[in-house]
Amino acid sequence: MFDKIKNIFKKEETFSCVIFDGKMMKYMDLTQKQIDEIKNDAKYKDWTIQKKEEC
Template identity: 75%
Template sequence: MFETIKNLFKKEETFSCIIFDGKKMKYLDLTQKEIDRLKQEHKDWTITKKEEC
């Protein structure tokens, strides 16, 4: 039970990203799960981590 509670407060690593949807460019800090979800939902979007630039 302690591990379950501990995992609730664990902070996931975030990455600075540039998201381009064809019209607007957005700068966000996203977790890897969020990046993967956006890539699956929006195939035409370009998502680039700051480290990859």
């Protein structure tokens, strides 16, 4: 029970990213889970994402 409550307040690490969706470039802070979703989901097939530290 205590671990579940503790996980609610646990902050996930975010990464500064540049996202290009084919029309607009956006600068966002995303978690690794969100980055993986954009890279692997078919509805984001034309999107490119680059972490700031990879630039």
